[in-house]
Amino acid sequence: MNRILELNPYERTVRVEPGVLNGELKKYLKKYGLFYPPDPASYAFSTIGGNVATGAGGPRGLKYGTTKDYVLALEVGLPGGKLLKTGPHTLKGVVPYNLTPLFIGSEGTLGVILEIVLKVLPLPEKRALFVLSLPSEIQALEIINELLQKGITPSSAEFIDKTSLKACEESINQLKAELKINFPLESMLFIEIDGKSLEVLEDLNFLEKYFQENSLIFIKSEIESEIENLWEIRRNLSPSLKKLASKKKADDIVLPRSKMVDFLKFLRELENNFPLFISAFGHAGDGNFHVNLLYEEEEAAKKVREIILKKVIELNGTISGEHGVGYLKRSYIKWELDPLQLEIMKRIKAIFDPKGLLNPQIKLP
Ligand SMILES: Cc1cc2nc3c(=O)[nH]c(=O)nc-3n(C[C@H](O)[C@H](O)[C@H](O)COP(=O)(O)OP(=O)(O)OC[C@H]3O[C@@H](n4cnc5c(N)ncnc54)[C@H](O)[C@@H]3O)c2cc1C
Known part of the structure; x- marks a missing residue:
């Protein structure tokens, strides 16, 4: 089921089957300037x-949001063979209870998505990327917060932490040599801006000046292939990351942006006290850290993971921003959700899938 069924450039919508690859859709839309x-x-x-x-997200989530912001309508196969159409296909519509978002992030537990109507946007005229090399992890997070406060909304603000840099030592050493960096590199920031050419040029000049004034080392590119x-x-x-240890536990937690610095300090303290590595890279502009434990000892890793997830909840965060709950995190969701919320989720599941046939092992505890 990998066909693009209908493009409507006037409405700026596209209807696809679920097996279309995200990258293929991007390539197809580009031909139409979308x-x-x-x-x-x-x-x-x-x-x-x-x-x-x-409910996938990605680096561009900071400016453009995630999958949830683009799905207008769905056709869903339910157990027993009924077809549910959610919608409307229009940009607005309040007649039905809005069932579409129920399926976004439902991890296949409510129905089989058979068709998707997506909203699309005009292709940005221009984009530019800054890659910053920094001597401090905390400084990287502070730069993102400062830029946002100054009214700059990059399309992406991605953070690479010091443990992750250890895993790509070879390419990082090459970069350090090219840029003549003579300090221990603790983090990198990828800051991308896009939009109308004139707007991009304005932000580009502002950022370049800001980075220079703060004596930061950066690469700038405006060339698509580069x-x-x-x-x-x-x-x-x-x-x-697999280079750091033979086993990995991966989480994708999200925090209020104001709590990210404290959380990273907390992770580094944990890393000092347990026999494992903790990498925490990701979509820092959205408060989304991909926290990976790289370890050999199962017991220690399980303990650290639970400490981390509890800390996230204490800081008003969520234990999964985009990868989902799946099988491995389902026993933890009751730490985050209140009993009534969980009860209503179970009742919703029972309406769509009374016999519990759809992905029975995942999401719900
Ligand atoms: C290297 C790497 C990088 C990644 N980076 C990101 C990232 O930046 N952001 C992000 O959000 N995720 C990321 N992911 C996670 C993953 O790619 C996403 O979750 C992606 O959306 C999953 O799509 P898939 O086609 O691989 O689905 P699958 O892994 O095949 O399925 C995912 C879940 O969706 C259900 N499902 C699939 N199709 C349907 C359907 N038609 N109807 C109902 N249920 C269905 C499956 O049952 C399963 O529960 C990354 C993964 C890897 C390996």
């Missing part, structure tokens, strides 16, 4: 159906 912003790092191999079912090559460093991060 674009679909949600861009999980897995865009080359993840499907729109999977993106909807997990920008894509630079992003590859960030996209290859997750697979590189």
Whole structure:
């Protein structure tokens, strides 16, 4: 089910089957001067159906939001063979209870998504990327907060922490040599801006001046192919982490942005006290850290994971921003949700799937 069924450039909508790859849709829309912003790092191999079912986000979430902001309507197969159409297809509509968002992030527990109507946007005229190399992790997070306070909304503000940098030592050493960096590199920031050419130029000048005034080391690119090559460093991060230890536990927690610095300090303290590595890279502009435990000892990793998830909840965060609950986190969701919320989720599941046939092992405890 990998067909793009209908593009309506006038309405700026596209109707697709769930097996269309995110990257294929982007390529197709580009021919018409349009674009679909949600861009999980897995865009080359993840499907729109999977993106909807997990509520996928990506680096561009800071400016453009995530999958939930683009799904207008769905056709869903329910157990027993009934077809549910959610909608309307229009940009507004309040007649039905809005059932569409129920399926976004439902992880295949409520129905099988068969068709998706997505909102699309005009392709930005221009984009530019800054890659900053920094001697401090905290400084990186502070820069993002400061830029947002100054009214700059980058399309992406991605953070790479010091443990993750250890995992890509080879390419980082090469970069350090090229940029003549002579301090221990603790973090990197990818800041991308896009939009109308004139707006981008204005932000570009502002950012360049701001980085220079703060004596920061950065690479700047306005060339599409170069920008894509630079992003590859960030996209290859997750697979590189395996170099640090043989086992990995991956979470994708989200915090209020104001709590990120304290949380990172907390992670570094934990890392000093347990026999494992903690990497925490990700969509820092959204408060979203991909926290990965790289370890050999199962017991210690389980304990640290639980300490981290409890801390996230204490800080008013959420234990999954985009990857979902799946099988591995379902026993933890009752820490975050109140009993009534959980009870209503179970009743909703029973309406759509009374026999519990759809992904019975995941999401709900
Ligand atoms: C290297 C790497 C980087 C990643 N980066 C990101 C990132 O930046 N942001 C992000 O959000 N995620 C990221 N992910 C996670 C993952 O790619 C996303 O969750 C993606 O949306 C999953 O899509 P998929 O097609 O692979 O779905 P699958 O993994 O096949 O399925 C995911 C879930 O959706 C359900 N599902 C799939 N299709 C349907 C359907 N048609 N109807 C109902 N349920 C369905 C499945 O049952 C399953 O529960 C990354 C993963 C990897 C490996």
